[in-house]
Amino acid sequence: xxxxxxxxxxxxxxxxxxxxxxxxxxxxxxxxxxxxxxxxxxxxxxxxxxxxxxxxxxxxxxxxxxxxxxxxxxxxxxxxxxxxxxxxxxxxxxxxxxxxxxxxxxxxxxxxxxxxxxxxxxxxxxxxxxxxxxxxxxxxxxxxxxxxxxxxxxxxxxxxxxxxxxxxxxxxxxxxxxxxxxxxxxxxxxxxxxxxxxxxxxxxxxxxxxxxxxxxxxxxxxxxxxxxxxxxxxxxxxxxxxxxxxxxxxxxxxxxxxxxxxxxxxxxxxxxxxxxxxxxxxxxxxxxxxxxxxxxxxxxxxxxxxxxxxxxxxxxxxxxxxxxxxxxxxxxxxxxxxxxxxxxxxxxxxxxxxxxxxxxxxxxxxxxxxxxxxxxxxxxxxxxxxxxxxxxxxxxxxxxxxxxxxxxxxxxxxxxxxxxxxxxxxxxxxxxxxxxxxxxxxxxxxxxxxxxxxxxxxxxxxxxxxxxxxxxxxxxxxxxxxxxxxxxxxxxxxxxxxxxxxxxxxxxxxxxxxxxxxxxxxxxxxxxxxxxxxxxxxxxxxxxxxxxxxxxxxxxxxxxxxxxxxxxxxxxxxxxxxxxxxxxxxxxxxxxxxxxxxxxxxxxxxxxxxxxxxxxxxxxxxxxxxxxxxxxxxxxxxxxxxxxxxxx
Amino acid sequence: xxxxxxxxxxxxxxxxxxxxxxxxxxxxxxxxxxxxxxxxxxxxxxxxxxxxxxxxxxxxxxxxxxxxxxxxxxxxxxxxxxxxxxxxxxxxxxxxxxxxxxxxxxxxxxxxxxxxxxxxxxxxxxxxxxxxxxxxxxxxxxxxxxxxxxxxxxxxx
Numbered sequence: 001x002x003x004x005x006x007x008x009x010x011x012x013x014x015x016x017x018x019x020x021x022x023x024x025x026x027x028x029x030x031x032x033x034x035x036x037x038x039x040x041x042x043x044x045x046x047x048x049x050x051x052x053x054x055x056x057x058x059x060x061x062x063x064x065x066x067x068x069x070x071x072x073x074x075x076x077x078x079x080x081x082x083x084x085x086x087x088x089x090x091x092x093x094x095x096x097x098x099x100x101x102x103x104x105x106x107x108x109x110x111x112x113x114x115x116x117x118x119x120x121x122x123x124x125x126x127x128x129x130x131x132x133x134x135x136x137x138x139x140x141x142x143x144x145x146x147x148x149x150x151x152x153x154x155x156x157x158x159x160x161x162x163x164x165x166x167x168x169x170x171x172x173x174x175x176x177x178x179x180x181x182x183x184x185x186x187x188x189x190x191x192x193x194x195x196x197x198x199x200x201x202x203x204x205x206x207x208x209x210x211x212x213x214x215x216x217x218x219x220x221x222x223x224x225x226x227x228x229x230x231x232x233x234x235x236x237x238x239x240x241x242x243x244x245x246x247x248x249x250x251x252x253x254x255x256x257x258x259x260x261x262x263x264x265x266x267x268x269x270x271x272x273x274x275x276x277x278x279x280x281x282x283x284x285x286x287x288x289x290x291x292x293x294x295x296x297x298x299x300x301x302x303x304x305x306x307x308x309x310x311x312x313x314x315x316x317x318x319x320x321x322x323x324x325x326x327x328x329x330x331x332x333x334x335x336x337x338x339x340x341x342x343x344x345x346x347x348x349x350x351x352x353x354x355x356x357x358x359x360x361x362x363x364x365x366x367x368x369x370x371x372x373x374x375x376x377x378x379x380x381x382x383x384x385x386x387x388x389x390x391x392x393x394x395x396x397x398x399x400x401x402x403x404x405x406x407x408x409x410x411x412x413x414x415x416x417x418x419x420x421x422x423x424x425x426x427x428x429x430x431x432x433x434x435x436x437x438x439x440x441x442x443x444x445x446x447x448x449x450x451x452x453x454x455x456x457x458x459x460x461x462x463x464x465x466x467x468x469x470x471x472x473x474x475x476x477x478x479x480x481x482x483x484x485x486x487x488x489x490x491x492x493x494x495x496x497x498x499x500x501x502x503x504x505x506x507x508x509x510x511x512x513x514x515x516x517x518x519x520x521x522x523x524x525x526x527x528x529x530x531x532x533x534x535x536x537x538x539x540x541x542x543x544x545x546x547x548x549x550x551x552x553x554x555x556x557x558x559x560x561x562x563x564x565x566x567x568x569x570x571x572x573x574x575x576x577x578x579x580x581x582x583x584x585x586x587x588x589x590x591x592x593x594x595x596x597x598x599x600x601x602x603x604x605x606x607x608x609x610x611x612x613x614x615x616x617x618x619x620x621x622x623x624x625x626x627x628x629x630x631x632x633x634x635x636x637x638x639x640x641x642x643x644x645x646x647x648x
Numbered sequence: 649x650x651x652x653x654x655x656x657x658x659x660x661x662x663x664x665x666x667x668x669x670x671x672x673x674x675x676x677x678x679x680x681x682x683x684x685x686x687x688x689x690x691x692x693x694x695x696x697x698x699x700x701x702x703x704x705x706x707x708x709x710x711x712x713x714x715x716x717x718x719x720x721x722x723x724x725x726x727x728x729x730x731x732x733x734x735x736x737x738x739x740x741x742x743x744x745x746x747x748x749x750x751x752x753x754x755x756x757x758x759x760x761x762x763x764x765x766x767x768x769x770x771x772x773x774x775x776x777x778x779x780x781x782x783x784x785x786x787x788x789x790x791x792x793x794x795x796x797x798x799x800x801x802x803x804x805x
Binding site for chain 1: 670673674675677678680681683684685701703715717718719720739740741743744754780783
């Protein structure tokens with residue numbers, strides 16, 4: 001019965017979502033307070049039912065109810081509990097249920113933390129979110145119902161979760177990424193509501209900013225978790241492939257990053273209002289497009305997903321309605337009143353504008369590369385794939401340019417800065433960055449231009465930022481006092497910008513100095529890679545809960561000092577018979593050592609992949625800083641003050 | 649012309665030029681970096697270019713995989729049901745690579761019609777087959793049907 005309860009609850013949630021999409025909107029249009037006030041209870045009801053429905057699916061997985069097709073396809077009695085629960089969102093149907101669950105939780109959060117907002121605005125925002133929910137409920141119920149039973153002939157044992165997904169990555173990556181994806185719907189709904197009302201002001205920007213920051217934080221964490229997961233599990237040491245599925249999550253991130261910056265200009269200076277609204281619409285549209293690309297199976301990806309044309313058509317239609325509708329609304333109702341206050345070339349506004357142009361340009365470039373194979377296939381130009389060289393060609397120089405401009409923009413004043421003072425300001429940091437960039441690569445074997453440039457950019461960001469903090473924390477009483485007086489938004493920005501520097505350094509250095517060897521080894525064999533001596537000690541059987549494996553023991557030494565003992569595995573999963581490589585990694589702040597078993601060649605001889613990757617962990621350290629920066633900025637007082645003030 | 653209008657005109661011209669230049673650059677770069685997919689039949693018939701990065705895929709022919717004694721070099725054949733192409737790969741084959749399974753290789757075709765792969769992708773569970781391989785098999789099937797029809801026709805005549 002649990003499956004039926006879950007299904008029924010989902011239908012009820014759909015009904016409530018329809019009401020939520022319609023009644024408050026009419027209320028806002030007809031100035032009916034009662035109708036507007038229905039938004040909150042409807043959101044509460046909708047989220048209770050969808051949460052119950054989700055709970056039912058979890059229960060079905062825990063009870064191994066293989067009469068439900070989705071459970072039978074993605075679980076197994078031998079599967080450990082943590083994977084049984086995360087298997088809920090391991091495939092198409094369940095991940096969409098997670099999508100609507102998270103959407104309803106975001107709606108609930110908006111309805112709870114918005115008591116100070118104008119009634120019209122909140123009714124419209126929740127109405128738009130209700131509309132998006134309806135689309136996804138219909139999608140789940142009509143094309144991808146996770147509660148479908150395979151009666152009367154059901155399986156006694158499940159087919160097991162795809163071994164690739166049996167990993168902690170599955171537990172955290174999808175929910176966090178979806179929090180970000182779906183969180184963009186809040187900024188989107190606020191924009192649509194503002195367009196309907198026909199007014200945007202700095203108060204509006206102040207309400208939207210924290211929601212955008214939270215979504216951006218989750219998106220940052222989600223993408224970097226995915227990249228880290230790919231690094232140790234899926235990709236044989238690759239952490240980014242420019243794969244369509246990765247691009248699908250990266251494009252909304254880039255636009256959201258632009259949005260976070262343009263919102264600050266809208267809030268502080270009333271600048272770029274139209275542009276901000278448009279960015280919010282584009283960001284969420286790209287996240288819907290991402291869902292379409294990933295879920296419809298129109299693109300070939302290294303991360304394989306199920307394909308089904310009816311689903312693709314449904315999402316495509318929904319996509320056209322949402323994107324087309326909101327762009328049309330923007331064209332018709334976009335604020336036309338120019339309140340341009342003007343700004344000079346050396347101003348924060350100008351640099352935010354450049355930042356936005358570069359980020360949107362990067363997004364367009366990635367979109368072109370991602371959709372081109374699709375267009376080419378449809379138009380019969382041949383089946384093609386676009387390789388990483390295309391993406392790197394644009395992404396690397398433009399990102400470095402962004403990195404160079406970023407700290408300048410962050411220290412400039414709004415409207416106009418004194419050019420002489422500014423030039424003087426950057427002298428010290430420039431010398432420092434040139435020095436670091438020129439010197440540090442000397443410590444590594446080869447003197448590479450890429451390394452010089454990345455270290456230059458990274459230390460440029462850090463030194464300008466440090467100089468700025470030093471300057472701004474000066475205070476007549478004491479430096480500590482001055483430091484404490486800086487606001488949380490500023491600290492958030494500083495932390496996030498340092499994060500970008502760390503990330504750039506990690507990407508650049510690991511790309512230049514990584515060493516990879518594919519070798520054939522037998523027990524007793526030795527190989528030296530970048531001063532590290534790897535000795536293949538032995539290989540033997542290993543038994544896991546739902547797999548058997550060959551496990552190798554490999555010792556790593558440097559200058560006769562023991563560094564690590566690694567145990568890479570080649571697993572064979574019992575239910576599906578699939579083979580999986582489980583790499584063994586010794587992580588350090590300055591380098592990762594990575595060993596993976598390839599294939600058994602003959603007897604005890606194996607193909608082995610050995611990596612020494614300097615600074616690779618800096619990539620994810622940097623993204624963690626970026627997310628932390630968003631979190632710190634969220635604690636800024638002015639967002640809380642706005643909450644207490646009651647506006648009618 | 650009014651100075652404000654002139655300023656706006658310059659800005660618009662600048663924006664249009666900048667946008668066209670960047671789009672042209674992107675498309676140019678895209679054209680340089682795409683890898684076209686060829687079926688084994690089109691490789692054998694000489695349609696595929698040599699010494700250019702392309703992709704070739706199909707089912708791995710059973711019993712065709714040969715490994716070198718002291719290196720990682722492996723040689724195997726992929727087929728679309730009609731023609732076969734020999735693929736050489738000096739590296740680790742993916743976990744799901746198997747004879748009889750689907751594989752797509754990226755690399756270059758030599759003059760001798762031997763394909764040297766840089767990467768090999770393989771996916772073979774019941775639910776998933778690379779779309780390119782499905783395409784290759786379909787094309788070969790169509791070609792095969794046409795061939796039989798022609799043979800039948802000539803027999804009838």
